[in-house]
Structures are given as structure tokens and as C-alpha cells.
Amino acid sequence: MTSRIILRLIAALAVLAMLAGMAVSAANAENGKTETDYAQKLLKAREKYNEKTVNVYRKGWGYVQSKKINVCFYKSPKEKNYAINIRESLKITDEAEMEAILEVIMQNENYDEAVYGDMAFMKAQWITHNIAYELATGNPETRRLVSTLAGETAVKVAQRARELDLSPISDMSEKELALTEKIMELFPAQQAQTEIAAQK
Numbered sequence: 001m002t003s004r005i006i007l008r009l010i011a012a013l014a015v016l017a018m019l020a021g022m023a024v025s026a027a028n029a030e031n032g033k034t035e036t037d038y039a040q041k042l043l044k045a046r047e048k049y050n051e052k053t054v055n056v057y058r059k060g061w062g063y064v065q066s067k068k069i070n071v072c073f074y075k076s077p078k079e080k081n082y083a084i085n086i087r088e089s090l091k092i093t094d095e096a097e098m099e100a101i102l103e104v105i106m107q108n109e110n111y112d113e114a115v116y117g118d119m120a121f122m123k124a125q126w127i128t129h130n131i132a133y134e135l136a137t138g139n140p141e142t143r144r145l146v147s148t149l150a151g152e153t154a155v156k157v158a159q160r161a162r163e164l165d166l167s168p169i170s171d172m173s174e175k176e177l178a179l180t181e182k183i184m185e186l187f188p189a190q191q192a193q194t195e196i197a198a199q200k
Contacts (some may be wrong), residue, residue, distance in 0.1 A: 038096065045100035054104040058082070069101055073110040081115050081168040089126060089164035090133055098123050099189060115168045120189035122166050124180045127187050133161040 055065045059074035064087065073082040084105065092098055102119050105111055116122060135142045136158040143154035150157045169177070 041094075041096040042099060045094065045096040046103070049097055049100040049104065051104055051107075054101055056105055056108045058110055071101070071105055071108075073108070079171075081170065082110060083168065083171075084111075084116065084122075084166040086126070086164040086166070090130060090162060092126075093130060095123070095127075095187060098126050102126075115170070116166060117169055118189070120184045121169075121180060123189055124183035124187060125166050126164055128179065128183050129161065129164045133158060136161060 049069060053068055054071060055062070055068040056071040057063070057073070059072055062072070064070045064072075069092070070087040072085045072087070074085060075082045086092075086101070092101065099119060102122050105122075106113075106119065132146075136146045136154045137143075146154045146157050167176075172180070
């Protein structure tokens with residue numbers, strides 16, 4: 001799919017976010033951010049995003065619903081596995097909210113961890129996508145860089161990047177996988193960590 005190809009071309013730009021991510025991590029450590037704080041954020045995120053507010057469906061077996069986060073499993077006849085489209089992905093920038101939405105997706109019968117990866121892997125793709133969109137709509141220098149890499153205007157890249165497609169692992173290049181793993185290191189899924197800490 002063309003939009004995925006464009007996103008893959010500009011995904012490499014997400015490496016620029018690594019330094020910013022390190023700065024955010026350092027700032028959080030200085031501010032005394034704890035696992036308990038994140039657990040509370042995750043609880044609030046789950047209240048906001050759950051099976052009542054996240055509409056997960058397979059193309060041909062559901063439809064977009066207003067005032068909800070819409071998630072569609074879809075594929076073309078040539079593709080082996082479904083991709084996961086998150087229509088309102090750019091509205092979600094908070095990590096706890098991403099995790100709450102991904103939890104709902106992971107409960108769907110069409111989800112398979114062996115195909116799409118775990119929570120941390122999918123969240124890393126989401127963060128990379130949001131960064132790519134921000135760069136494509138950013139200052140003139142980043143727009144020019146995106147345009148050069150993509151071979152088309154940054155405006156067109158941004159239009160194609162308005163929605164997130166979580167790709168099956170088998171459809172990703174080695175560079176994409178390596179980038180996703182680096183982003184995972186910077187922005188790990190904290191859901192499991194906070195829940196383990198809460199049980200102690």
C-alpha cells in the first residue's frame with residue numbers, strides 16, 4: 001500500500017526523536033516520575049479508552065463510528081496478513097492512552113502477537129508514525145528533508161500519514177525493524193512493569 005511505503009521512507013527520520021526521547025526520560029527522572037504515577041495514568045487512560053470507546057472491526061464486517069477511536073483490520077487480496085489501521089492515531093500522543101487503546105486491539109480475535117508483535121512493538125510503530133507526521137508538517141528544513149526522502153512534497157506525505165497502519169512484522173524491512181526496536185528502548189511499554197510493581 002502506498003501510504004505504508006511513504007511512511008517507511010520517512011520512518012528513518014524518527015531517529016532524530018531519540019535525542020529528544022532521552023531528554024524527556026532524564027526530565028521525568030528528575031521530576032520523580034514513578035511506576036505508581038504511570039499506573040494511575042494507565043487507569044485513567046483505560047477509563048477513557050476501552051471496549052465502549054474504541055471501535056475495533058474487520059473491513060467488511062464493521063464501520064467507522066463517530067466519537068470513537070476507530071481501528072480497522074484490513075488487507076488487499078495480495079496481502080497475507082491484515083494491517084491494523086488506527087484512524088484517529090494522531091490525536092493520541094500520551095503513552096498511557098496508546099497502551100489502553102492497544103489493549104483493546106489485543107483483545108480482538110483478529111490480533112495475533114506472532115503477526116503484529118507485542119504492546120511495546122506496536123506502540124513503537126505508533127510513536128514513529130506520529131513523529132514522521134510532525135516532521136512532515138514541521139519547519140521548512142524538516143519538510144524539505146522529508147520531501148527529498150519521500151520523492152514528493154511534504155504536504156502529500158503528511159496527507160498520507162494522517163492515519164496509522166500497524167504493519168505485520170513479516171511486511172517490515174530490516175531497517176524498519178531495527179528502528180522500531182530503538183524506539184522501543186526509548187519508549188518501552190510500561191503497562192506490564194507498573195502492574196507487576198502494583199502486585200508486590
